[in-house]
Amino acid sequence: MKNLEKVFIFIILGAFLCTLLISHWFIYLCFIIIGALSIIYIFGGYQLFELSKQQKALKIIAGIILGLSLSTLLFTLTLPTRLIHKAIVLITILFSAYLIFYWLKNKTLRQKEFNKLLIRSICISCITAFFAFTPITNNSYRFVLKKLVSPETLLFSNFKMFDEIENYKTFIEDKEYDKAIIAAEKAIKHGKDWRDYDIEYYEDFSGAYEFLAEAYIKKGHKLYDEAKYNLALENYINADSVLNLEEHKPKYPEATKSDIFWNKFSILKTYNNLKDYVNYDKSIDFFIDEYSETEDSSNIDYHYIMSNVGLNYKARGYYEDALLAYQTSENILLRDSINNLDELKELYNDKFGVYYLTDSLSKAEIALNNYRLILNEKDCKYLYNYTRLLQKKDVSAALPIAKESVQCFNQEDNINNILFSNIVVSKILLELSKFEEFEEQIEITRSVALKTSNSESNIEAVNILLGYFHFLNGDYFKSKEKYGQAFTFLKSKPGSESDVMTQDVKLKIALLNKELSIDNNSEAINRDLISFLESYAYPSPSLTSFHNDLGNLNTNINIKFSDSLFKTTLDVHQNYNIIHSPKIGIAKNGLAINQLYLDNYKSSDSLFLEAIEELDYHYPENTNVNQLISQLNIAQSKFEQEEYNLSLDYLEQAKKTVKNCFKEKKTLYNSYILNTEGEILLKLKNNKINTQEKFIEALTIAKNFLDDDHPYIQNLTSKIE
Numbered sequence: 001m002k003n004l005e006k007v008f009i010f011i012i013l014g015a016f017l018c019t020l021l022i023s024h025w026f027i028y029l030c031f032i033i034i035g036a037l038s039i040i041y042i043f044g045g046y047q048l049f050e051l052s053k054q055q056k057a058l059k060i061i062a063g064i065i066l067g068l069s070l071s072t073l074l075f076t077l078t079l080p081t082r083l084i085h086k087a088i089v090l091i092t093i094l095f096s097a098y099l100i101f102y103w104l105k106n107k108t109l110r111q112k113e114f115n116k117l118l119i120r121s122i123c124i125s126c127i128t129a130f131f132a133f134t135p136i137t138n139n140s141y142r143f144v145l146k147k148l149v150s151p152e153t154l155l156f157s158n159f160k161m162f163d164e165i166e167n168y169k170t171f172i173e174d175k176e177y178d179k180a181i182i183a184a185e186k187a188i189k190h191g192k193d194w195r196d197y198d199i200e201y202y203e204d205f206s207g208a209y210e211f212l213a214e215a216y217i218k219k220g221h222k223l224y225d226e227a228k229y230n231l232a233l234e235n236y237i238n239a240d241s242v243l244n245l246e247e248h249k250p251k252y253p254e255a256t257k258s259d260i261f262w263n264k265f266s267i268l269k270t271y272n273n274l275k276d277y278v279n280y281d282k283s284i285d286f287f288i289d290e291y292s293e294t295e296d297s298s299n300i301d302y303h304y305i306m307s308n309v310g311l312n313y314k315a316r317g318y319y320e321d322a323l324l325a326y327q328t329s330e331n332i333l334l335r336d337s338i339n340n341l342d343e344l345k346e347l348y349n350d351k352f353g354v355y356y357l358t359d360s361l362s363k364a365e366i367a368l369n370n371y372r373l374i375l376n377e378k379d380c381k382y383l384y385n386y387t388r389l390l391q392k393k394d395v396s397a398a399l400p401i402a403k404e405s406v407q408c409f410n411q412e413d414n415i416n417n418i419l420f421s422n423i424v425v426s427k428i429l430l431e432l433s434k435f436e437e438f439e440e441q442i443e444i445t446r447s448v449a450l451k452t453s454n455s456e457s458n459i460e461a462v463n464i465l466l467g468y469f470h471f472l473n474g475d476y477f478k479s480k481e482k483y484g485q486a487f488t489f490l491k492s493k494p495g496s497e498s499d500v501m502t503q504d505v506k507l508k509i510a511l512l513n514k515e516l517s518i519d520n521n522s523e524a525i526n527r528d529l530i531s532f533l534e535s536y537a538y539p540s541p542s543l544t545s546f547h548n549d550l551g552n553l554n555t556n557i558n559i560k561f562s563d564s565l566f567k568t569t570l571d572v573h574q575n576y577n578i579i580h581s582p583k584i585g586i587a588k589n590g591l592a593i594n595q596l597y598l599d600n601y602k603s604s605d606s607l608f609l610e611a612i613e614e615l616d617y618h619y620p621e622n623t624n625v626n627q628l629i630s631q632l633n634i635a636q637s638k639f640e641q642e643e644y645n646l647s648l649d650y651l652e653q654a655k656k657t658v659k660n661c662f663k664e665k666k667t668l669y670n671s672y673i674l675n676t677e678g679e680i681l682l683k684l685k686n687n688k689i690n691t692q693e694k695f696i697e698a699l700t701i702a703k704n705f706l707d708d709d710h711p712y713i714q715n716l717t718s719k720i721e
Helices: 002-021 026-048 053-075 083-105 112-133 139-148 154-173 177-194 199-225 229-243 253-273 277-294 300-316 319-334 337-357 361-375 380-393 395-412 415-431 435-451 455-472 476-491 500-515 522-534 544-553 559-575 582-597 601-618 625-640 644-662 668-684 688-702 711-719
Strands: none
Touching: 026 053, 053 083, 053 112, 083 112, 154 177, 154 199, 177 199, 199 229, 199 253, 229 253, 253 277, 253 300, 277 300, 300 319, 300 337, 319 337, 337 361, 337 380, 361 380, 380 395, 380 415, 395 415, 415 435, 415 455, 435 455, 455 476, 455 500, 476 500, 500 522, 500 544, 522 544, 544 559, 544 582, 559 582, 582 601, 582 625, 601 625, 625 644, 625 668, 644 668, 668 688, 668 711, 688 711
């Protein structure tokens, strides 16, 4: 029997080697001999294993265990490995461990036959364990199995499925998502072949569907981070389709449900960024249904949902609804505030943003203080938001804090935050009419913008600031050039018609055309801007800068429409209980211009004075261009009323403002002052030479800013003898 065992072992090894090197057909010979050897062990172990008389039971047990263990090899090609087979192999391993322990403890029993039994047991344990416990994902195991079967068998498709899964994992790790998608699709195809397209067994390869969904999701995330939202959305929707396929039979339904939930959240966020509010609202229904089913108001998942809803409603101007969403989110977070400090910080930052937009400054301050309490120290974001708050409360006090926030972000070395903080400094300098300092600051801002990953877009933000700078300086051609560059870029972006910055730049270009006496398509501009403004459920105080600019575009042209826009600004601020704001001053100045055009001097003068008083509330006296504009306007009104001394008094105020804003630089405002002074001298019939000098100097300055065919240039030219 021992010789027969040796022959069988030799045949098994030879047949297995031939299987690996020549053909899978040899495996059948291998299985036949393994079966025969198993029978010999089970029924002939007592005779085969020549142990001592005291070890009779051990011989019988060894034969049964080793025989059964060998028999499991006959089911090598039955996947997945059954539990009973694993149990038999595990018993063999334990038996081997027992023999080793027995061998170590009883040194006197280390006879030759016992050693042979021990070696047999260890060898069989190792071989059977390899086939019983090695996962199908193991490349070596799968290589061996593929050699054992015909490529035409269903089982071979299983092996190919796992080959593609391994490829998928490599591609995912290398972030080659398109290749990962193809590999996952092939894995699904091979999985179907394996189960002979019997949908009842598709659960056996459900992971392949989840891998495909994961590849789409990861690709979507990459595109989302690159702001390619349409392409990201396409991948998220593909992932959702895969996860919800009827043929997808998830092995772990709760895990798949979670994948579906968070992928739909990605879809929701993408709709938000695309400003596709119709589909956004439809997507919200899914989360409402989920929330209703769980009825778990403390589930942290719903904080993320409600927080995103708040951001969406904020962007759409549904400020009350946004605050309700944030309050729901806050209630969830406060249930475990210690572990949710980072989320609470972000939430208070978002609430601050809503209050800031609505000029609810006292509530904005409360939100900012709540943020501050979590920190126990001032961080850069706190300084940044505190700067923005001061911009609306005390713009002069905002400047040093703004510069401090820049220094803070410089230490953090976050290039985007460094840029944003520098932009705020630039805006404050413009608002304070500190133009010389602005010119130095904007170069710093530009250099930072060039270092950002989104430099093209950020440079256009710098161009917008430069456009406004030249606009305030009366250098309209340069302003239009900068705004034009920005508009070309912004117009190329998806969803530009609903983009605040795009509409703002479009309106500024229209205002410049009016100043340059270039025809505007007023009806189309009015229609587009009103459509844009109506996309907001309720106008906020921040949004009224559009009402003021559109109102100024229509002064002296469409007075009724213009007045309605300025009055909207005043009504919105009143509705929000805001008593003082620069926008109120600008709106009153616009209303006064229309009254002046209608020769309603009493009304216009009253409104001009109210505008100056409102602007003086926010800015130091005679330091802001908006103050200057109102001073020039009321000077013109007094001139038309033949109150020449009062007109000269307001012109003196205007001169001080020009000096404070522009220092020694000659601007178009200097020309306007000289022209009005010349007109007054002409009316008073004083010193004709001095009058002509005023007009000549006014013309010389104006020609630096306007074309020769501009009505103002022609008017000045006609006055010079």
